[in-house]
Amino acid sequence: MKYIIKDEKIVFDDHYKMVKATVTYDTFNGNQINTKRLAFERGNSVAIILFEKETQSILLTNQFRYPSCKNHDGWLLEIPAGSLEENEQPEDCIKREVMEELGYKVANPILINTFYTSPGASTERIFLYYAEVSQNDKSEKGGGNSEENEDIQLVKTPISEIVDTISKVKDAKTILALQWFLLQNLAA
Incomplete structure (x- = not known):
């Protein structure tokens, strides 16, 4: 066709x-x-589900999202994510975004999948990654890029609370990533 x-x-x-x-x-x-x-x-984006080994937690962000205010949800719990810059490789972008948002250094992100967020309306694709980090990998403050008026809070979610967390999350890429993580651990 x-x-x-x-x-x-x-x-x-x-x-x-x-x-x-x-x-x-x-x-x-x-x-x-x-x-x-x-x-x-919108351009393409990256996102990552981060597992912190010592705390057995998934590292999430909590941040203000203007478009979600239309449905009375100002702050959303999400996995770290960001937009690819021109000529930037997705793996380099995800490392930059995790450092900006959470202050962690990511060594070897693994690509899980690439998908469209809303293919009937948007050209955006998300490159979804997974990585494990250590508490020792936190080398900077995080909190977002002040030049972009970001104010991001780190939220550590124990893996024992993922099922409850999924029911509270309003962000599709985060739901998808958390479900992927659960499936990986069920298969192990």
């Missing part, structure tokens, strides 16, 4: 972009559809 993208143009350009295009694509019954579509160009 094939598709053609034509007449693609930016219709909104600020911190993020909105792109509009005319798209023609094959249908499952052999016909074609010709339509207009919008895409939210």
Whole structure:
């Protein structure tokens, strides 16, 4: 099956972009559809589920998220994450983000999966990683990038509380990562 993208143009350009295009694509019954579509160009991101060995805890962030205020959820519990900069490798980005947000050095992140956050509306893909850290890997304060007006709190969640935590989390990538962690430990 094939598709053609034509007449693609930016219709909104600020911190993020909105792109509009005319798209023609094959249908499952052999016909074609010709339509207009919008895409939210957010860029790609990284995220990581971190396991601290000594405390047997998952390291999460708690931070303010303006878009979630629309549903009366200002602060969200999340795994560390961030946006890829131009020409940056995902593994380098996740190391930078963990240091900025939590102050931990990550040595060997393992790629779990790459997935779209909302494929019907956004071009964003997330590179999801896993890594184990030690308390000795905390070498900086963390708390976020002050130039980006971030204020991030470190939350250590014991693995014995993951099931209860999942029911309170509102962030999809975090739910997915915590469920992945549980499945890995059930299989072990």
